[in-house]
Amino acid sequence: MKPILHAKNISKTYGKKGTAAYTAVRDLSFSMNEGEFIGIMGPSGSGKTTLLNMVATLDPVTEGDITIDGVSVSAMTEDQLSDFRAERLGFIFQDFNLLESMTVFENIALPLSLRNAEVEEIQDRVLQVSGIIGIGELLENYPAELSGGQKQRAAIARALIHEPALLLADEPTGALDSRNAETLLDTLAELNAVRNVSILMVTHDPRSASYCSRVLFIKDGKLDRELVPSGTREAFHQEILTVLGDLDRRSGAGGRA
Amino acid sequence: MILKLALTGMRKKRRDYLILFTGLIISVAVFYMFLTMSLNKDFIARNSVINHIQPVFLVGTVLLSVTTFFYLFYTNSFLLSLRKKEFGLYGLIGVKKQQIGRVFRLETLVITIGALVIGLALGVLLSRVVSWLLMSGLDVGFAEFKVIYVPAVMWTAVYFLIASFITSSVHSARLAKTPIIELLRSDVQSERVVKKPTLTALQTMLGVLFLGIGYLSLYFMEQLRFIGLFTAPVTTTAGTYLLFAALLPVIVRKWKRNKKANLRGINAFTSGQLNFRLSSLKWVLATIAMLIALSAGAIAGGFAFKNDAFLSIDRSWQYDAALYNPGSAEIALLATIPLQEQNSFHVKQDDTYLYYVREELNAAPPLVTDWETYRVVRPEPLPENMKIEDDYQIIPDNWVAALETINPALAGTKSFRIVPLEQYERITGEEVSILLARTADFSAYLQKWQALEELQNDVYSTMMPGFDPKTDAVTSKYSQFKSQYALASGTFFMGFFLGLAFLTMMASILMFKILSGAANDIRRYDSLRKLGVRRKLLENSISREILIVFLFPGVLGLMHVLVGMRLFSFILQEPYYRLWVSILIFLAIYGGYYFFTVHLYRKIVLSHQ
Structure with a gap:
């Protein structure tokens, strides 16, 4: 198995050290192999979004090192990071982050445009990816004319078009109703299973997490435990709920030091 | 309490407010500068070609007022766009819309007053600088132009206070109509809707046509x-x-x-x-x-x-100077100017006529503008016999112009007679010599023309009894x-x-x-x-x-x-x-x-x- 992501003893501290500093992530390490579909769960304030932002190179680590697809991102300049994101990473956000002033086609094509690909290649790829995602008929529309589910599909198409090494999703179902959320998760799972797309997804929704091949639980900025499915998705869902309940109980009992 | 909150909110957006404030100050200064001039009737009346069309200034003031109003409107909406989310938060914690509106209006008022004070000072300064620059650049004094003009100060203040009250009222009314949730989410909304073009071809055609x-x-x-x-x-x-x-x-x-x-x-x-x-x-x-x-x-x-x-x-004027009885001072001064052409003519005058010498005129006909062809020409030689009808000597039109060119100061005062030299010599009467001078560029020697003019004043006084250089020209x-x-x-x-x-x-x-x-x-x-x-x-x-x-x-x-x-x-x-x-x-x-x-x-x- 080829490792795609390796986080080694990473920490993130906000504010100046010493003066009312707040440590969101402390000394956390984990690895991810190519083709994995990892979910990150944890209570509010546990540091899961901070972790995702660091992996996404949007937020620098205070300590430690992150390696993605064999490249260490910790020492890169701002421009190098921009290029790295554009080439190796794909993003799906809770609020879609589609650009309203561009058509769906242009939105999806953006990552390829950024690397100045040929028009023919762009057109072929957009048609191909939008076909897979099922929004082939909406390409000439503007995001404002789309439903929430359609917008998120467009966002997935944009995240996949340049075949990134890693797809990062931040609460992708957060703004969707349960039916659209299910369709979306099916799509992600299928992309993962059939096309071997590596996905790292932050979610607070146990149903969403049950689609993953591994779930990491974060608590107080530290990796608390991890879970892999052993049986059906429904069984995995139950297991996740149990772990979450356990985490909650421990915080309720004053587990926070 | 809410005032305190609003102050904190303003402080957070200090830089944006500074932009707004600077813009306001500039607009106050410009508005004031224009008013000092348009309200200053004495100044306009004396200094303008268009003084008899005062409406031009009325139109100008109206235009500037309308423009300034739009300006205030947009700056105010810019201000609101900065604070929407914050105002939404106030709404969320239970502050009434009217209260928020009042705070917004108060803020705008305070900003306007501040901008007025600084803007008026700047306006006075700018008026001073601009008028000084222009006066020294043009070499013309605008004695009637006052940099501190009370009516202008008053109207500027009244206008800006009213305009800011109206714009902030409109915007706070708009604020009151917007649901809190929209205010809170104002940074995530897409306010943009694409409209498909309608009648574009027709509009374009009409536009080009017009x-x-x-x-x-x-x-x-x-x-x-x-x-x-x-x-x-x-x-x-x-x-x-x-x-x-x-x-x-x-x-x-x-x-x-x-x-x-x-x-x-x-x-x-x-x-x-x-x-x-x-x-x-x-x-x-x-x-x-x-x-x-x-x-x-x-x-x-x-x-x-x-x-x-x-x-x-x-x-x-084809000739830059016509010097009467030039003395040594005039001649010396003239010698410092590179001349293209200079000619001397003689005129005798009695009580009724100005006499010119035909031979002298034919020898050096001066340049005149032909009013039929608009070309600058020298008149053809004068005929031998010039008839006199009704006490008026008939000569070609270009020669009439030539006589005015030769003798600008006196030509209009008496009838003329062009006579042969022998006859001229017999005429008793005071003789004046006139020196016509022409350069390639009149505007290059303005100071010298002025000096010559001053020297000539003495000649004028002796030539024309009762001439006073202070009042007469x-x-x-x-x-x-x-x-x-x-x-x-x-x-x-x-x-x-x-x-x-x-x-x-x-x-x-x-x-x-x-x-x-x-x-x-x-x-x-x-x-x-x-x-x-x-x-x-x-x-x-x-x-x-x-x-x-x-x-x-x-x-x-x-x-x-x-x-x-x-x-x-x-x-x-x-x-x-x-x-x-x-x-x-x-x-x-x-x-x-x-x-x-x-x-x-x-x-x-x-x-x-």
Whole structure:
């Protein structure tokens, strides 16, 4: 198995050290192999979004090192990071982050445009990816004319078009109703299973997490435990709920030091 | 309590408020500068060619007031756009909409008063500087121009207080109508809806047609006269609005259709932004194009008027000086001027006639303008016999002009007789010698002409009993030039002033109109950053987008000026004189605003990265 992501003893501290500093992530390490579909769960304030932002190179680590697809991102300049994101990473956000002033086609094509690909290649790829995602008929529309589910599909198409090494999703179902959320998760799972797309997804929704091949639980900025499915998705869902309940109980009992 | 909150909110947005405040101060200063002049009737009456059309100033004041009002309106909406989320939060914690509205109005009032105090001080200073610059540059005194003019102070204060009350009331009413949830989410909303073009072809055709008619009327102004004066402004304005409404979106869509260019880098984003921006700004842009034309036209017109003083004086006076009985001082002074031509003539006068020597005239006929061909010629030699009818000697028209040229001071006072030399010598009467001098460039030796004029005053006093140099003036090229030039300078001063005021205000409106939309763009630029777009690329995209927004009205406005200056061919000989100066001034101010807007826009949308 080829490792795609390796986080080694990473920490993130906000504010100046010493003066009312707040440590969101402390000394956390984990690895991810190519083709994995990892979910990150944890209570509010546990540091899961901070972790995702660091992996996404949007937020620098205070300590430690992150390696993605064999490249260490910790020492890169701002421009190098921009290029790295554009080439190796794909993003799906809770609020879609589609650009309203561009058509769906242009939105999806953006990552390829950024690397100045040929028009023919762009057109072929957009048609191909939008076909897979099922929004082939909406390409000439503007995001404002789309439903929430359609917008998120467009966002997935944009995240996949340049075949990134890693797809990062931040609460992708957060703004969707349960039916659209299910369709979306099916799509992600299928992309993962059939096309071997590596996905790292932050979610607070146990149903969403049950689609993953591994779930990491974060608590107080530290990796608390991890879970892999052993049986059906429904069984995995139950297991996740149990772990979450356990985490909650421990915080309720004053587990926070 | 809420006041305290609002103060904290303002402090957080200190930089944005500083921009707003600076803009307000400038607009107060400009408004005041214009009022000091337009309200100052003494000044206008003495210094302007157009003093008898006071309505021009009324129109100017109205135009500037309307422009300033829009300016205040946009700055106020910019202010509101900055605070929407914060006001939404107040609503969330239970503050009543009326209270929020009151705070917003109070804030606006305080800002306006502050801007008024500083702006008026700046206005006084600017008036002083500008009038000093112009006075020393023009060598003409504007004694009646007061830099501190109480009515102007009063009206500026009244106007700005009322205008800011109205705009902030409108905006707080708008605020009251907006649901709290929308205020809170104001930074995530997409307020943009794409409209499919309707009747574009028809609009474009009509626009081109109207603009064509307007330009043609301007071009053939001399032939069309009053019809042209009516059709030119109406059709040009209508054409401008139609073209902006129809053509702009089409042009951007055309760009977008070029897939190769559009799908390169973030061009699709830039053109997409532009597409929305141009559709939402089309009326503002068309208005700005028109006002650019007006203001650049006012500056250019001022220059042309000033230049016309030289041109028209040279047309009606072929000789730069006609010196009566020049003494040694005059001769010495004249010797320091490189002359093209000088001739001496002699005149004798008795109680009824001025006598000229035929031989002397034929020997050196002076240059005159032939009023039939408008060419500068020397008259043909005088005939032997010149009949006298009704006590009036019949001579060719060009010789009548020649006698006036030779003897400008006395020609109008008595009838003339051109006589042969022998007869002339027998005439008893006082003889005067006149020295005509001509240089290649009258305007180059103004100080010398003035000195000669002063020397001649003594001669005038002895030649014309009762002449008092303090109250009387003798017709001469220099004296006529001086009065024409003073008049033209006044017009130039006002054109310049008015043009500058408009230009500054227009560019500020465009700037704030663009900036008030910036808050909504923060998220878009943040998305692009997350997707891996380099900062440099984002900066370039902003520069290009705003450049095009500035470019359209700028180009069309300049085109209007280029064609529109024909309008002055009515009254000016060279309406295009030094047009480049006013174009340069326009470009400097407009360009400055462009870079400032780009800078501020970048600060707003890219600051937190």
